[in-house]
Amino acid sequence: MQEILPSTDTAGLPGGPLAALAQAALAPGENVLAAFEVDLAPTLRFAPGLLVLTGQRLLALGAEAAQQGAQFWPLAPGLRLQLLEHGGVGTLELHDPQRRLALWRFTLGQEQQAVRLQQRFERQLERLQRSSQIEEAHQEAPRCPACHTPLPPGADECPTCARQQPPAASTWVLLRLWRFARPYKRQLGLGFGLTLASTAASLVPPYMTIPLMDEILIPYQSGQQIPVSQVALYLGGLLLAALLAWGLGWARTYVLALVSERIGADLRTTTYEHLMRLSLDYFGSKRTGDLMARIGSETDRINVFLSLNALDFATDVLMILMTSAILFSINPWLALVTLVPLPFIAWLIHTVRDKLRTGFERIDRVWSEVTNVLADTIPGIRVVKAFAQERREAERFRAANQHNLEVNDRLNKTWSLFSPTVSLMTEIGLLIVWAFGIWLVAKNQITVGVLTAFIAYIGRFYTRLDSMSRIVSVTQKAAAGAKRIFDILDHVSNVPDPASPVRVEQMHGAIELRGVGLRATSRMILKGVSLNIRPGEMIGLVGHSGSGKSTLVNLICRFYDVSEGAILVDGVDLRRMAVADYRSHIGLVLQEPFLFFGTVAENIAYGKPDATRDEIVAAARAAHAHEFILRLPHGYDSLVGERGQSLSGGERQRISIARALLIDPRILILDEATSAVDTETEREIQKALDNLVKGRTTIAIAHRLSTLRKADRLVVLDRGEIVEVGPHDQLMESQGPYWRLYEAQARRAEEDAQAAGLQIATPHSRHPAGKV
Numbered sequence: 024m025q026e027i028l029p030s031t032d033t034a035g036l037p038g039g040p041l042a043a044l045a046q047a048a049l050a051p052g053e054n055v056l057a058a059f060e061v062d063l064a065p066t067l068r069f070a071p072g073l074l075v076l077t078g079q080r081l082l083a084l085g086a087e088a089a090q091q092g093a094q095f096w097p098l099a100p101g102l103r104l105q106l107l108e109h110g111g112v113g114t115l116e117l118h119d120p121q122r123r124l125a126l127w128r129f130t131l132g133q134e135q136q137a138v139r140l141q142q143r144f145e146r147q148l149e150r151l152q153r154s155s156q157i158e159e160a161h162q163e164a165p166r167c168p169a170c171h172t173p174l175p176p177g178a179d180e181c182p183t184c185a186r187q188q189p190p191a192a193s194t195w196v197l198l199r200l201w202r203f204a205r206p207y208k209r210q211l212g213l214g215f216g217l218t219l220a221s222t223a224a225s226l227v228p229p230y231m232t233i234p235l236m237d238e239i240l241i242p243y244q245s246g247q248q249i250p251v252s253q254v255a256l257y258l259g260g261l262l263l264a265a266l267l268a269w270g271l272g273w274a275r276t277y278v279l280a281l282v283s284e285r286i287g288a289d290l291r292t293t294t295y296e297h298l299m300r301l302s303l304d305y306f307g308s309k310r311t312g313d314l315m316a317r318i319g320s321e322t323d324r325i326n327v328f329l330s331l332n333a334l335d336f337a338t339d340v341l342m343i344l345m346t347s348a349i350l351f352s353i354n355p356w357l358a359l360v361t362l363v364p365l366p367f368i369a370w371l372i373h374t375v376r377d378k379l380r381t382g383f384e385r386i387d388r389v390w391s392e393v394t395n396v397l398a399d400t401i402p403g404i405r406v407v408k409a410f411a412q413e414r415r416e417a418e419r420f421r422a423a424n425q426h427n428l429e430v431n432d433r434l435n436k437t438w439s440l441f442s443p444t445v446s447l448m449t450e451i452g453l454l455i456v457w458a459f460g461i462w463l464v465a466k467n468q469i470t471v472g473v474l475t476a477f478i479a480y481i482g483r484f485y486t487r488l489d490s491m492s493r494i495v496s497v498t499q500k501a502a503a504g505a506k507r508i509f510d511i512l513d514h515v516s517n518v519p520d521p522a523s524p525v526r527v528e529q530m531h532g533a534i535e536l537r538g539v540g541l542r543a544t545s546r547m548i549l550k551g552v553s554l555n556i557r558p559g560e561m562i563g564l565v566g567h568s569g570s571g572k573s574t575l576v577n578l579i580c581r582f583y584d585v586s587e588g589a590i591l592v593d594g595v596d597l598r599r600m601a602v603a604d605y606r607s608h609i610g611l612v613l614q615e616p617f618l619f620f621g622t623v624a625e626n627i628a629y630g631k632p633d634a635t636r637d638e639i640v641a642a643a644r645a646a647h648a649h650e651f652i653l654r655l656p657h658g659y660d661s662l663v664g665e666r667g668q669s670l671s672g673g674e675r676q677r678i679s680i681a682r683a684l685l686i687d688p689r690i691l692i693l694d695e696a697t698s699a700v701d702t703e704t705e706r707e708i709q710k711a712l713d714n715l716v717k718g719r720t721t722i723a724i725a726h727r728l729s730t731l732r733k734a735d736r737l738v739v740l741d742r743g744e745i746v747e748v749g750p751h752d753q754l755m756e757s758q759g760p761y762w763r764l765y766e767a768q769a770r771r772a773e774e775d776a777q778a779a780g781l782q783i784a785t786p787h788s789r790h791p792a793g794k795v
Contacts, residue, residue: 065128317504347362539585
């Protein structure tokens with residue numbers, strides 16, 4: 024193994040005929056980065072081979088290279104060289120994003136060279152990718168992080184994604200929040216009254232400056248004495264007005280903050296409860312991070328708007344109206360001059376409002392891209408680390424975060440110009456008032472005290488006007504958030520509860536499928552499926568991937584509703600039963616059991632929260648989980664961690680079986696319950712399943728057909744239709760679709776064993792005539 028060497032120098036290659044062939048295969052100027060001698064054939068026979076890594080490609084030469092030449096694969100993004108070790112044999116596998124391209128085997132004595140080759144391969148690939156990215160950054164337009172479509176120059180957002188988005192939110196959507204505010208209308212009325220009173224109290228001090236100036240300070244400059252009692256009266260009035268404004272302001276803020284918190288809590292609860300009632304197809308089209316952002320950050324934004332911004336806006340409106348009334352009562356002409364900047368500010372607000380509304384809607388969408396990356400990678404951190412994709416996920420997060428930064432920067436260009444422009448207009452308006460006021464004083468039409476009070480009121484007027492203009496941004500943010508919340512609340516479940524549901528007091532578990540069909544857009548997933556399942560019968564669903572097994576189970580669980588036909592349980596159409604009532608009689612054991620963060624006991628009792636400890640232990644014993652639970656640090660009170668990651672796959676599966684046993688369901692669904700575990704664990708799980716299926720109507724899906732040997736009948740599905748029904752022996756004797764599936768699976772098992780260098784007896788070879 025050598026560092027970068029010129030291709031004309033054979034020192035970088037081992038000796039022998041393969042090295043000479045490799046030297047001949049190199050292009051002029053092609054540098055050798057690493058070389059690795061392979062000593063096993065893929066069939067585990069000893070055979071020489073050579074892998075050569077250059078700056079542009081990976082070459083492979085075997086014993087037959089003299090006749091067939093070298094194989095090579097150009098280094099390109101997406102290539103991956105994976106190093107594996109099993110049973111004393113090492114394997115190097117070359118993959119692209121779609122498939123495995125090649126594999127090479129070697130004895131562990133060569134492992135150190137293999138590791139160096141893999142490391143040099145990864146470094147060279149990263150170097151080429153960085154060079155490609157730099158070149159693309161100079162030559163190509165930036166791409167959308169979501170759909171990777173090239174963005175037009177100066178575009179605010181991806182045109183492709185924008186076409187898929189609903190129309191921008193209107194400010195009027197905020198009025199729909201009255202649905203949540205209505206229960207608190209008395210508190211809101213009290214808050215409005217306190218706002219009116221506190222605003223009126225805050226307008227008293229400027230009015231009292233008129234007598235202070237005209238009756239006390241200006242006469243004092245003319246040589247008159249200051250009347251102390253009168254000064255004390257005015258100053259006492261100012262202090263009383265300030266204290267009254269403070270007390271009323273505190274009371275209205277407290278009352279309205281309490282109301283807004285309750286409105287926000289009701290909004291979150293209602294949205295979450297509605298989300299729980301929606302059918303599975305809704306969640307299939309949404310990202311977890313996006314839904315979390317809507318219920319979390321969007322409701323918080325609305326809550327802040329209601330508790331702070333809406334209150335400030337109401338105060339600003341009252342202040343402007345009451346100030347205008349006082350100004351016109353003092354001097355109408357001076358008041359009219361005060362309103363000169365208003366038309367310009369109104370025009371500016373109208374112009375900027377639409378840009379801000381669409382901008383904040385766009386920011387929400389882009390921010391959901393950031394949260395979606397988090398929602399993908401944090402729960403799937405084990406897969407990320409297993410495939411060494413930390414750098415890729417970090418790059419994905421960096422790209423989404425950069426896109427979020429760019430969109431915010433574009434909006435800030437508009438917003439940063441808007442606020443100073445409004446401030447400039449108010450300052451100009453104040454100068455106009457000063458100039459016109461001084462002219463009126465010179466004409467003896469108003470006094471200095473009146474002008475002073477006018478300036479004080481004008482300062483408050485323009486301050487509130489500026490504040491109202493700034494509320495445009497938070498209003499548009501709240502409107503965008505409210506729209507995203509009401510998008511959830513307006514969605515109607517595809518699996519609705521009936522208006523007058525049939526009560527299910529005691530279920531026997533008889534299931535009848537009458538011409539069941541399910542359509543997805545223009546494609547029929549299931550068509551004409553008819554089947555009668557007797558109470559207590561065990562049915563096995565078999566068929567190729569995509570044949571409709573899981574879809575049929577989802578229909579029986581009523582995760583979806585049929586497009587054609589009907590499903591009857593104990594003679595009653597599923598659509599006439601309350602969804603929650605019906606599902607309380609169903610036990611579900613999945614291929615990948617999901618455990619919540621909490622104790623073992625809480626997870627077992629998830630379907631029956633009021634279960635006693637004795638009932639929980641009894642269910643765990645029946646699921647063959649009691650022994651390993653007692654070995655945990657705190658037994659049944661041990662925390663299982665996020666998604667149960669502190670337990671093995673078999674342990675999680677047995678806890679999920681105990682969870683199903685505890686609710687004592689009449690209908691049991693087993694979806695590949697043992698396919699993801701080893702043989703020893705499968706035996707333990709199978710014992711637990713034997714206890715679980717007793718006396719229950721059971722529908723089981725299994726990848727390994729031999730695990731369905733205890734089923735009363737097997738239902739063979741192909742392309743959404745039932746093609747065979749019957750016991751295992753009968754279907755094997757008829758040599759139809761099921762027989763072909765069984766034989767194909769047996770042959771695959773035999774080929775896998777031979778590829779691993781092992782000779783084992785397959786189910787086909789152990790039993791004559793397909794008997795199991």
